[in-house]
Amino acid sequence: MVLFGLMVVVGLASFGVNRFLAQTQQRVLSESIAIIERTERVAQDADFAAALAGQLAAARELRQSEDLARALQLRIDRIAADLEVTRAFLGRAPEPDSATPVRGVVTEMESTVAVLIEATELELTERASLSEAGAMLSALISTEADLARLRVTAGIWELYSLPSGADTRPELDRLADANFFAYERLAEMAEAVSTFGQLLARVGMAGRNAELDALERDYQAEVALMQDRVTFMLSARSRAMASDIVAELAQGLTVDGVIAQRRSALQAKEALDALSLELGRQLDLLIAEALQGRVETRERMQTAVAASGWQATLLSAALAGVILLALFAGYMVWTRIRRRVVLRLEGVADRMVAMADGDLGQALTISGADEIGRLEAALNILRDRAEEAMTLRGRLEAAVLDRTAEVVAEMQSANAARADAEEQSRAKTHFMARMSHEIRTPLNGLIGLLDLLGADEADAGRRARLEVALTSARDLQELTEEILTFSVGEDGQDQKRLAAFDPTVVAQGLAAHLDVIAAAKGLQAVVRIDPDLPPALVGEPTKIRQVMMNLLSNAVKYTARGSVTLSVGARPIPPGKQELSLCVRDTGPGMTADETRQAFDIYGRSRSARQSGVKGVGLGLAIVRQLTDAMGAELRISTLPGRGSSFTLVLSLPEADPDAISALPPEPAAGAGRRVLVVDDHPVNRLVARGYLERMGCRVTEAATGQAALAAARDGDFDAMLVDLNLPDLSGDAVVSQIVRKGARVAVLTADLVRDDAETRERFGVDRVLTKPISPRALASFLEGGEPLPAAETAPGSVVDVALRDDIAGLGAEQTAEIVAALMADILAAVPLLRDFPDPETRRKLAHRLKGAASNFRLEPFCNLMQRIEAGEPSALETLNSVASNAINELASAARRAGLDLQPFAKPAKT
Known part of the structure; x- marks a missing residue:
């Protein structure tokens, strides 16, 4: 009984001891694991906060920066809360909030980003305004330079007009001291405006204050030069306008100017970089504190587990001493307890430590339904969750890698598509240039021959058949011109050619065109031209005429009976502008809302044209849309089915001096004394060029080969050189690149379809591209250094x-x-x-x-x-x-x- 009683007592005591140890270990493990999870979450939150800080530094909108700063503050608050719980668990004394410096840095970053965004927006706005002002000043200088050039030409003409033996010195002095001097000062001012545009572009790319200081000095110097040269403008109105524009350009040097805004942006960026570094340092301190807490928690957990085992050993020894008489029984009980409890707990503790180190291993086998079994079950649950987290992290990494590969593939595909599109665009440009020559050339010959045959044919029947053939040829020519015009406009190759023009003259020309095409169809042509139209405007009269002729042709084409009305009017709009409106109204069938939406679509219009039986492919309105957009104008449409249509072209154009309207230049005779080298392998071409040049008063030297041209240029002095592109020994490109110019102007001659634009001249390295047959006016313009003449x-x-x-x-x-x-x-x-x-x-x-x-x-x-x-x-x-x-x-x-x-x-x- 005693032994049994002792055994019962020992059993109860042992049970109580084991239960106490199990609960202690379970509490220690659960608390330690929770703290370890919090420290790991601190590291993850800190990494995410660093990523948010990088996005905040790169933000370019205020709303985006505010959202990022708010998210960053929330993440820092959670880091601070986790660290506070860790300190309390480890028994540390309360400390000031370690996240307070981080919050301060985030607040400063948010305000600095706002400053950077505002400075950048103000800089862009100011640069755009200054660029527009520079363009206006450049146009004004160009107009004044043309006027100065006309005065020089007039002065030279007056010298030639003086009687024989008259004293020419006063006229020569006036020509040199006044006209030529003013022209040179305007050229200097134009160069200053060009340099100013380049400085303005460089201000936007400046990345250092030292570079910005140098640009500010250059900026100030160019503005001062422009202010000094304004006084040399010939027109008082131009001087006043130029003074205002230069004063506006000088605003870029003020405290609110473009340079100050750029400097403010640079300072904000430097401050933002420093704050980003400080935030990274503060986050590293928080991560270090979390890692230290995790290490201390693990050590504390291991110490508590070891202490629990030691306590179990002491209690078991005390019980063995009490029941000396039941030593064997106690030993058996102890052996059993050790096998059933202690060893299991040690296995559980070892597994917890291994899991904390990242070794999940296999799931534990549940050895019983007691507390240790439940602890084993809980540990298995924790293991499963950790395994799920690792799997999710692996999937996330794989998804990021897959998406990165997709983005790279998309970029490569986009690059290949862009290269293919550029190649197709080049092929299309080459094809259309070829077609411009190959199609229009035989059409012009065909129309001319048919026209001549019709005029000479006396038989009425044959003349009628020739008229039908001539009409068909002209329809084909119109179709070809519309296709080529649409293609050129679609590629964006059209350039602005602003000039002063008389709107009344343009309107009268359109009225004459309407009278002809309306009479041919038996329609009434009604013309209303406002007698109070301004005398001169600045715009693109060629494009205006092309738009209006397309609209008039469409109106006549779709109107079976009734009338077509052309109305032209204008009203002043400040400052110094006129709103010019040109309206075409017809009594045709009109259009529905859906047809109106498709009216300017080339493909939709083609289907409609085929269905309605109207001639043409409908490129006219597509060209109208492109030309209207190119001029920055507005096209208003008013139409109803059965009530006709109304198309109104509205342009806002600056007023111009009526004297600035350029007329055709007089027959060129200003080449007297100029020495010209003509390089062409064909004697007829040289004969034509010599005839034109000698008639202008030039002295001509001929060369039939490239080597002869190089030798002539090396041994002589010339004012101008004309070089054919295809020579028997050297190409024209090679001759141009090797020839000794000595200040001479150089032009290339070609019979191919080559545009005389800045890009072509730069490609050949010449001052002008002249096409055959040579135009005397174009040749005179080249010799005088003027701009290319428009096609007549x-x-x-x-x-x-x-x-x-x-x-x-x-x-x-x-x-x-x-x-x-x-x-x-x-x-x-x-x-x-x-x-x-x-x-x-x-x-x-x-x-x-x-x-x-x-x-x-x-x-x-x-x-x-x-x-x-x-x-x-x-x-x-x-x-x-x-x-x-x-x-x-x-x-x-x-x-x-x-x-x-x-x-x-x-x-x-x-x-």
Whole structure:
């Protein structure tokens, strides 16, 4: 009984001890694990806070920066709360809130980002305003320079107009001291405006205060130069406007100017970088504190587990001493308890430590339903959750890697698509340039020949058939021009060409156009032009006419009966502008809302045109849309089904001085004394150029090859040089790059379709690109250093007749006859050589030389054939004799109609 009693007592005591130890360990483990989780969360929150801080530093909107700062503050508050719980668990004394410095840094970052955003927005606004003012000043200077140039020209004319023997010194002094001096000062001012634009762009890219200081000094110097040169403007109104604009440009140097705003942005960025570093340092301190707390928690947990085991050992020894008589029984009980309790608890403790170190291992086998079993079950649950967290983290990392790969693939795909689009755009541009030459050239010849045949045909039936053919050819020409115009406008190649013009003259021209096309269809043409239109406006009259002619043509095309009305009016709008409105109203079928939306869509319009049976493909309105957008104008539409349509073009244009409206320049005679080098392998081309130049008073030196041109330029001094692009020994590009200029202006000559724009001139390295046939006015403009002349409209009649009339006006009848005879003889002599030459390269050079010479007289079929021979087409030689014979006959007929006396010569036999 005693032994049994002792055993009962020992059992109860042992049970109580074991229960106490189990609860103690369970409490220690649960509290320690919770603290360890909090310390790990502090590290994760700190990393996320660092990422938020980076986004806050890169924010470019106030609302975005406020949201990021709020999220960052919330994350820091949670870090502070976790650290406070950790300190309390470890028994540390209360400390001041360690997150307070971090919150202060975040607050400073938010305010600094706001300053940076505001400074950047103000800088962009100010730069845009200054750029616009600079553009206005540049346009004003250009106008004044043109006026100064006209005064110089007038002064030179007055010198020539003085009687023989008169004293020219006063006029020369006035010309040099007043006109030339004012022109040079305006050129200096234009250069200062250009330099100012470059400085303004560099201010936006300045990244250091030292660089900004240098830009500010240059800025101040250019503004001072502009202020000094304003006084040399010829017009008082221009001087006042220029003074106001220069004063506006000087505002960039004030405390609220663009430089000050850029400096403020740089300072804010520097402060933001420093605050980002400070925030990173503060977050590192919080992470270090959390890591230290985790280490101390683990040590405390291990100490508590060990203490629990030691207490169990002491209690078991005391119980063994009490029951000495029941030593064996006590030993057995102790052995059992140790096997059933202590060893299990040690296994659980070891597993907890391993899990804390990241070793999850296999799930524990539940060894019983007691507290230790429940602890094992809880540990298994904790393990499962930790395993789920690791799996989720792995999936998140894999998702990030997958998305990164997708973004990289999308970027590569976008780069490939962009490269393909650029290649297609280049191919399209080349194709349209080729079509511009290959389609329009035969069409112009076809229309001219049909027109001549119709005028000479006496039989009414045949004349009617010729009229039908001529109408079809003109429709085809209109279709071609619309397609080419739409393509050029679609590529964005159109450039602004602002000029002063008389709106009344434009309106009268549109009225005449409406009278013709309306009468042809039996419609009434109504014209209302406001008599109070301003005398002069600044705009793009060519585009205005093209828009209005398209609108008038559409109105007549879709109106079966009734009238088409053209109304032109204007009203003043401050400051110094006029709102010009041009309205076209018809009595046609009108449009529904859906048709109105699709009216400017090329493809939708084409389907509608096919369904309604109206001629054309509908590119007119598509071109109208592009030209209207290019001018910055507004097109208003008012239409109802059955009530007709109204299209109103509204433009806001500055007023101009009526004297600034440029007229056609007089016949060029200002080349007296200039020395010009003409480089061309064809004698007819050189003869034409010499005739024009000598008529202008120039002294001409000729060169037939590139090497001869290089030698002539090296040994002599010239004021201008004309270089053909295709020479027998060197290309025109090579000659231009190697020739010794000595200050001479250089132009290239070409019979191909090449645009005379800044990009082309820069590519060739020349001052001007002149196309054949050479225009005397374009040649005079090149010699005088002026801008390229706009293309002139072709006069009625054959294109060959027009070319001959221009040559007779520029060279005289005798010299023109000599040139025509030389070309006809050259073509006659070249036909057998082209047909029998075995060397393709020699044939190509001869064909190119003949093409350049024939293009002076616009012999398009012959030029096209030479182009094919030059390209190496074997079939082109089959029609050589007939095409050459037709070219000679056409040139001879045009010469007879022009009254030229040509010597007879033998013609090639037809095949």
